[in-house]
Amino acid sequence: MKISLTDREADVMQLLWEHGPSVVSDVRNRLSDKLAYTTVLTVLRTLEAKDYVGHEEDGRQHRYFATVAQQAAQKSALKHLLGKFFKDSSELLFARLVSDEKLSPEEIRRMRKTLADKSQKK
16 A cells, blocks of 8 residues: 655654544644644545545544554655665665664664564565
């Protein structure tokens, strides 16, 4: 499943994944930049039209919830990034991450463990 999110939509989805079902005012209050209520509502309705969000009635309000898993969105975004900038090469992406980032010894240890676990499963 290809999941395509704008930056604003990704911000809203992140809040729904972190906080669970939320009414528009809750989403609006949690966003780092202050947007009009109607703007947040429009983003939620757009996400709902894309089938990434659903809603349930909560009195006079709608409580919005994510219908796609965060992991599925991450996988789709990574696949897009790999194809667009790294010629579908996980190795090129990994090399860029490692060379550009200031990794702590603990992060390096965890990455090595992940790679070792992955190579043992093959």
